[in-house]
Amino acid sequence: MLRIQFITIAVNILFVLYISRLIIKGKLREEYAIVWVICTLFLLLFSFWTDGLELLRKLTGVVVAANLVFTGFIFAILVYLLHLSVVASKLYNDNKKLGQEISLLKEKFNKHLEEQKS
């Protein structure tokens, strides 16, 4: 086994372990972890199966294998960023609703307190 292969595999395994730890501790919701787990699995697959990349390169007609890796990963990252924007938008809307509801409730509560006083 090549030294670089060994390093990639080790880093990958550490990454998977870290993701699992985050999920177990409740710091990362599973639906967001899926993407990361799949990414690591891909990396792991190609660190073991070094001919795989060469095969994919020939299949897609890309001249330099590294470009295939970059294109693939940059696209995946873009899609994931878009997904994060969707998540942020949903959070914003939920926050807005909560904020409005709180201000309306506060007003009701204050009115109620004043009525009780008088």
Place this chain on the structure above:
Amino acid sequence: MPGKVLIVIPCYNEEASLPILLPELLSTKLPHGYELQAAIINDCSKDNTVAVARKYEVTVLDLPVNLGIGGAVQTGIRFARDNNFDLAIQLDGDGQHPPKELAKLINYHIETGANVVIGSRFIEKEGFQSSFARRLGIQYFHWLNRLLTGQAIYDSTSGFRLFDRKAIALAAASYPDEYPEPESLVVFSKAGLKVAEVAVVMAARQGGQSSIRSFGSLYYCIKVTLAMFFSFIRKP
């Protein structure tokens, strides 16, 4: 049909202008039979807006997070819906919209039966008219609004507007967040509401800053154009 009117006043750091605006507003005479109540929506101000507002006979809705003008106005509209108001009128907290002009909006609503009445600076050229660049932008939105809604609204960016029950129900359910004025008109006309415009005289702001300033104005134009376009193609 007379009824209860809620004046929705979105405020961000308006402690300086409220003591001028509120006494004037609370002593304003509305057309016969209409009863005025004011709601200050404090959009998480950094100054004493809430303390200042509580000195007057007004409802104070205190937002725990800063929602921007759209979210703040919607809070007031939701209050109007929940408390069974017949009309809601948005009036900016910075003193640009003189309370004595309120009667014009209500009378125009009674005359025309329009669901939304906008107080416009441009039908008659009187009072504060704002800078050239801003008027150019307003021209552009006038054109875009006519294209998307088929209604000729001259002052689509004016925040001085009246909502009737139908418009209140619609805006309480969905109202744009950032720079909501031109976009909400698309939403209203798509829902089949009638939007009308009446000339009012506006003042230059007494305090605070406009939410739209120099370098942000290009962003404003692009953002609002996109928002209006997507509101237009969105299914109601």
